Amino acid sequence: MTLQFLADGLVMGAMTGLGAIGVTLTYSILRFANFTHGDLISWGAYLTLTLSLLIGAALPSAGAPIGPFSFGWPILAAGLAAMLLTGLLALALDFLLFARLRRRGTAIIMVIASFGASLALRSLLEFLYTPAPTYFSRELQIAIPLGAGIRVTPDQLCTLALTAALVAAMHLLLTRSHIGRAMRAVSENPALARVVGINVAAVIRTTWLIGGALACAAGVMLGLTVQIRPYMGFDLLLPLFAAAILGGIGSVPGAVAGGLIVGLAESAGVQFIGANYRAAIAFLLLLLVLLLKPTGLFGVRP
Amino acid sequence: MILDLVSYGMFFLVTALSYAIICLGLNIQWGQTGLFNVGVAGFVAVGAYTSALLTTPETPGRFGGFELPIAAGWIGAMVAAGLCSAVVGAITLRLRADYLAITTFGIAVAIQLVALNAQGLTGGPFGIGFIPRPFGSLADRPVAFGLARLALIGALTLAVFWALERLARGPWGRVLRAIREDEAAASSLGKNATLYRLQAFMLGGAVMGLAGAVQAHLIGFIAPDNYVPALTFQVWAMLIVGGSGNNRGAVLGAIVVWGLWSLSGLAVSAFFPPGQQARAAALQIVAIGVMLAVILLLRPRGLLGEDKTVSRHVEGAEIGP
Numbered sequence: 001m002t003l004q005f006l007a008d009g010l011v012m013g014a015m016t017g018l019g020a021i022g023v024t025l026t027y028s029i030l031r032f033a034n035f036t037h038g039d040l041i042s043w044g045a046y047l048t049l050t051l052s053l054l055i056g057a058a059l060p061s062a063g064a065p066i067g068p069f070s071f072g073w074p075i076l077a078a079g080l081a082a083m084l085l086t087g088l089l090a091l092a093l094d095f096l097l098f099a100r101l102r103r104r105g106t107a108i109i110m111v112i113a114s115f116g117a118s119l120a121l122r123s124l125l126e127f128l129y130t131p132a133p134t135y136f137s138r139e140l141q142i143a144i145p146l147g148a149g150i151r152v153t154p155d156q157l158c159t160l161a162l163t164a165a166l167v168a169a170m171h172l173l174l175t176r177s178h179i180g181r182a183m184r185a186v187s188e189n190p191a192l193a194r195v196v197g198i199n200v201a202a203v204i205r206t207t208w209l210i211g212g213a214l215a216c217a218a219g220v221m222l223g224l225t226v227q228i229r230p231y232m233g234f235d236l237l238l239p240l241f242a243a244a245i246l247g248g249i250g251s252v253p254g255a256v257a258g259g260l261i262v263g264l265a266e267s268a269g270v271q272f273i274g275a276n277y278r279a280a281i282a283f284l285l286l287l288l289v290l291l292l293k294p295t296g297l298f299g300v301r302p
Numbered sequence: 303m304i305l306d307l308v309s310y311g312m313f314f315l316v317t318a319l320s321y322a323i324i325c326l327g328l329n330i331q332w333g334q335t336g337l338f339n340v341g342v343a344g345f346v347a348v349g350a351y352t353s354a355l356l357t358t359p360e361t362p363g364r365f366g367g368f369e370l371p372i373a374a375g376w377i378g379a380m381v382a383a384g385l386c387s388a389v390v391g392a393i394t395l396r397l398r399a400d401y402l403a404i405t406t407f408g409i410a411v412a413i414q415l416v417a418l419n420a421q422g423l424t425g426g427p428f429g430i431g432f433i434p435r436p437f438g439s440l441a442d443r444p445v446a447f448g449l450a451r452l453a454l455i456g457a458l459t460l461a462v463f464w465a466l467e468r469l470a471r472g473p474w475g476r477v478l479r480a481i482r483e484d485e486a487a488a489s490s491l492g493k494n495a496t497l498y499r500l501q502a503f504m505l506g507g508a509v510m511g512l513a514g515a516v517q518a519h520l521i522g523f524i525a526p527d528n529y530v531p532a533l534t535f536q537v538w539a540m541l542i543v544g545g546s547g548n549n550r551g552a553v554l555g556a557i558v559v560w561g562l563w564s565l566s567g568l569a570v571s572a573f574f575p576p577g578q579q580a581r582a583a584a585l586q587i588v589a590i591g592v593m594l595a596v597i598l599l600l601r602p603r604g605l606l607g608e609d610k611t612v613s614r615h616v617e618g619a620e621i622g623p
Binding site: 104 | 336338340393394397399400401403404405407408409411412415418419531532535538539542580581582584585586587588590591592594595598599602
C-alpha cells in the first residue's frame with residue numbers, strides 16, 4: 001500500500017476548496033445554489049489557455065518554463081487576466097439573468113436559470129474548443145520524492161502554495177476589510193444590512209467578482225495538474241457543493257476544510273474502491289452531511 | 303416520399319409524447335408542489351433499465367432477462383422509480399429547497415455511474431439491446447407500425463394526463479398547491495406538509511420512470527449516454543415553455559420544444575459539414591439554454607400558465623361579506 005493518495009487528495013482537495021469558496025459565498029450572500037459555478041471554472045481555464053496562446057504568439061521567446069515548473073510566465077500573466085475576465089463573466093451573467101430574476105424574489109427560479117445557463121456555457125465551450133481534452137503545456141515534470149513513497153510534482157506543490165495564499169487573502173479580506181465585513185453582514189441578514197446603510201449592490205458585485213476569480217484560479221490549477229476539458233468544471237460541481245455544505249454554508253474556512261475532506265475521500269476511494277465510482281464519493285459525503293448535520297462543520301444555518 | 307413523411311411525423315409525435323409523460327411527472331413535483339428536481343434523467347433511467355431488465359431475453363453475464371410482458375416491465379419501472387424517489391425525498395424534503403436540487407443532481411450522477419459501471423446489471427457502456435418493441439411484429443409495415451404505436455402511446459399519455467388532472471383538481475392537488483404557496487398556513491390546517499411533498503415526489507418519480515420505460519421500448523435499445531443532464535434540462539425547458547403548474551402546458555411544451563429541437567437538429571445536419579456536426583450539436587443546447595433563460599425572464603408563466611383551481615363546491619357559490 002502506498003500513501004500517494006494522500007498527496008493526490010490534498011492537491012485535488014485544495015482546488016475543490018478554492019472553487020467551493022465561490023459556491024459558499026454566492027450561496028450565503030445571494031441565497032441560491034449556483035449551478036454555473038463549475039462552468040466558471042472551465043471558462044477560467046479556457047480563457048487562460050487562449051490568452052497564454054496569444055501571448056505566446058506575440059512574444060515567441062517568452063514561453064520558457066520557470067525553474068522546475070511546467071509553465072512559463074505567459075500562463076501566469078494570462079491566469080491573472082483571466083481571473084478578472086471570469087469575474088466579469090460572472091458579473092455579466094448576473095446583470096443579464098440573475099439580477100432580473102432576483103428582483104422578482106424567488107430563489108428557486110434562479111437555481112433553474114443557473115442550471116440552464118450552466119448547460120449553455122458548457123456547450124458553448126464545447127462548440128468553441130471541441131470536446132477534446134487539451135493541456136497548458138506538454139513539458140514533462142519529474143516528481144520529487146517526499147519520503148514514505150509519496151511523490152509530488154513541482155506544479156502540485158505550487159498549486160498547494162497558491163491555494164494557501166489565496167485562502168489567507170480571502171480570510172483577511174472578509175475579516176479585516178470594510179467590504180468583507182459588509183459581505184458578512186449581508187450574508188447574515190440582508191434586510192438589516194440594507195437598513196444600516198450597507199451598499200448591497202456593491203456587495204453582490206464583489207461576491208461575483210471574487211467567486212469568478214477564485215473559480216478561474218481553481219480552473220487554471222486543475223488544468224495544470226490534470227487537463228482542460230469543457231466538462232472539467234461541471235464534473236467538479238458535486239464535489240464543490242459537497243465541500244460547501246460539509247463546511248457549512250457561508251464559511252470560507254469551512255469550504256476549504258470541506259474541499260480537503262472531499263478531495264482526500266475521493267482519492268482514498270480511488271485507491272481502495274477503484275476509479276469507476278469516484279464521482280459518487282462526493283455524493284455519498286453530501287448525503288451523510290445532510291442526514292447527520294445539515295448545518296455542516298462550521299455553519300450555523302441549516 | 304409522402305409515406306416517409308407520414309412515418310416521420312408519427313415517429314416524431316410518439317417521441318414527443320414520451321417526453322410529455324416525463325414532463326407531466328415533473329409538473330407534479332415542480333408545477334404543483336414546488337419541488338425542484340434536477341435529477342429527472344436519473345429517474346427516467348431507473349424506469350428504462352428496470353423495464354429493460356424485466357422484459358429482455360436472457361443474456362449471459364447480465365442480471366435480469368426475465369422475458370416478462372411489456373406491461374409488467376412498465377409497472378415495474380413505475381415501482382422502481384417511485385421507490386427511488388421515496389428514498390431521495392425522505393432524506394431531503396425536510397431540508398431547504400435547494401438542497402433537494404443538489405441532492406437530485408447528485409442522484410442522477412450516481413445513477414449514471416451505476417449504469418456505466420455495473421456491467422453485470424446494466425450492460426455497462428454498451429447498454430442493453432433487444433428490448434421488445436410494442437407491435438414489433440408489424441415492423442415491416444411502417445405505416446401500420448407507426449399508427450399502432452402512436453395509438454398506444456397517445457392512449458397512455460391521455461390516461462396519465464387524465465389521472466393527474468383528476469388528482470390536481472381534487473382535494474389532494476389543492477393541498478399540494480396550498481403547501482407550495484404557504485406552508486405555515488397549510489400546516490396550521492393540519493396538513494402534514496412533508497408527507498404530502500413525499501407523495502408528490504414519489505408519484506412524479508413513478509411517472510418519469512414509466513416514461514423512461516416507454517422510451518426504452520420505443521427505441522429497443524438503451525445506453526448510459528441517453529441519461530445525461532442534458533435530458534433533465536430538455537424536460538425542464540419543456541415544462542417552463544409550456545407553463546408549469548398546467549398539465550396541458552406540460553404536454554404542449556413537450557411537443558413544442560421537441561419540435562424546435564428536431565428542427566434545429568435538421569438545420570445542423572443541413573448547414574454544417576459532416577465533420578463539424580457533433581460540434582455544431584453543442585450549439586443546439588446553447589440555443590435551448592438561452593431560450594429557457596429568455597422565457598424565465600420575459601414570460602415566466604410559459605405558453606399556457608397555471609389555471610386557477612378552486613373546489614367545485616366553492617365555485618359558483620355565494621361568498622358573502
